[in-house]
Amino acid sequence: MVTVPITVALILAAGSGSRVGGDIPKQFRPVRGKPMLRHSYEALSAHPSISKVYVAIGAGQEAEAFAALHGLPAAIFVQGGATRRESVRLGLKAIATDGDADRILIHDAARPFLPSTVIDDLIKALDEAPGAVPALPVVDSLSRGDQNLSETVDRAHLWRIQTPQAFAFADILAAHEDWTGDEPTDDARMLMARGGQVRIVPGSEALNKFTFSTDFAGSTMPSFRSGNGFDVHRLVPDAELWLCGVLIPHDKGLAGHSDADVAMHALTDAILGAIAKGDIGDHFPPTDPQWRGASSDRFLAYAMQLARDDGYALANADVTIICERPKIGPFRGQMRQRLAEIMAVDIDCISVKATTTEMLGFTGRGEGIAAQATATFEKY
Known part of the structure; x- marks a missing residue:
């Protein structure tokens, strides 16, 4: 009998969203008529290959998180940390305590619009490698410089890395437990530092990250x-x-x-x-x-x-x-x-x-x- 790996998801929603401004953390601000967090939670919880969805939230954010996901399949909330890496580590530890995950997708709540095809491709890629990320090729010209341009950068083989990022659970847990370096930009870097291979699957423009207040401007005009x-x-x-x-x-x-x-x-x-x-x-x-x-x-x-x-x-x-x-x-x-x-x-x-x-x-x-x-x- 073929055993199907158990896949879970972890959404990172513990940040304060200070660069966006305002009194409400950006993950709970309305986008397309519903809290930002709700969008990606709907996509992940509805996917047939994902058995559980964990959500890392900040201290004191319980009420906002419950309200944002009201009426959906119950989330498993985890107390996040002061940094993204710490929130991931705490989430991984909570999942390990439950003891029923073979694979995991780690996703930023600030990327609300998650196509199911990206989830499909990530899970499939884990059949061949311990890690996989969605990415889009860089198409704009790149240059270095301060006030004036000084050097053109070759954009061949350059990628815009997105989330969710998918991993063999044991491998990414070990990467977080053993990490002693500077704050990494994403989880894939941590797996690669241990020699783990990370596959690239096609990303999506829909997965663009909400970072600044201007990112919300277009989301209020339906x-x-x-x-x-x-x-x-x-x-x-x-x-x-x-x-x-x-x-x-x-x-x-x-x-x-x-x-x-x-x-x-x-x-x-x-x-x-x-x-x-x-x-x-x-x-x-x-x-x-x-x-x-x-x-x-x-x-x-x-x-x-x-x-x-x-x-x-x-x-x-x-x-x-x-x-x-x-x-x-x-x-x-x-x-x-x-x-x-x-x-x-x-x-x-x-x-x-x-x-x-x-x-x-x-x-x-x-x-x-x-x-x-x-x-x-x-x-x-």
């Missing part, structure tokens, strides 16, 4: 994208009735190639429409046997990840279920909660409603159920 979705499925005997990821007791169920969750299909199409990525049939064709009987939460989670990878954050989603029976009201709270879990958003972003057609048409005759949905996203 643009909005909305999409609509509509779907219909027949009601048939001897089938389960799934709506918004909740199994509803009923004498009939919906027929379809997947589990026929008409509400999630409509919402998936709304998301794909908002980000101009086609429709559900383009990504999950009904002619493909691998999707026969598939749970529709896979479709919805996939569409949400596409939106995140393109830099979009959900503002709200509104689903309307159209049927005479069953009554939706008793299940509405469960439906909202389940959609929020699948989409990795706060439940306040999700609305579920129901209506009838006054006994008219196929829904009025109980032949099928229809659903329509609208999804609105912010992009900065």
Whole structure:
């Protein structure tokens, strides 16, 4: 039997953000309508390969940290230190005490927009080396000088190093425990000082670091994208009735190639429409046997990840279920909660409603159920 390595993540959010200014540490300041820390935590906690997410916070920051991550899978908070390196070391020690990590991704909360493809590439790179970092090639001209330029620097083989940085857990823990040098610029340098190899994977411009107050200027002017979705499925005997990821007791169920969750299909199409990525049939064709009987939460989670990878954050989603029976009201709270879990958003972003057609048409005759949905996203 092949053993899958256990991968955890550590987000560094213990700094004061003094270069940004203001009374609130930058990791808790709003970016795209939510605290900065929440963005990267959502991405890491939703990734299927990451089992736990630890967050290093500063003394007295517990209330802000809990508020920033409200409604998300519970974080494991660790007391950070006076420097970045000390926060990493304390985080590694806490994880080692838990004793269940083979690999770790160490990420700066000041880089809020984390594409899932970067996480995928980092984890894959650890199959071949004990360390991996995302990086972008330097494309601007480089020169040395003070008031005047004095020397041009060859930019070939120069890289802009980003986070998260991924490591074999035992190796990076040993590097931190044995370190006696000056304050390092990042964790990869510490592994390299011990002779550890560090692979480069493609970084992302979305991972740019928020350092100065001007970095927040563009994050407060959102643009909005909305999409609509509509779907219909027949009601048939001897089938389960799934709506918004909740199994509803009923004498009939919906027929379809997947589990026929008409509400999630409509919402998936709304998301794909908002980000101009086609429709559900383009990504999950009904002619493909691998999707026969598939749970529709896979479709919805996939569409949400596409939106995140393109830099979009959900503002709200509104689903309307159209049927005479069953009554939706008793299940509405469960439906909202389940959609929020699948989409990795706060439940306040999700609305579920129901209506009838006054006994008219196929829904009025109980032949099928229809659903329509609208999804609105912010992009900065």
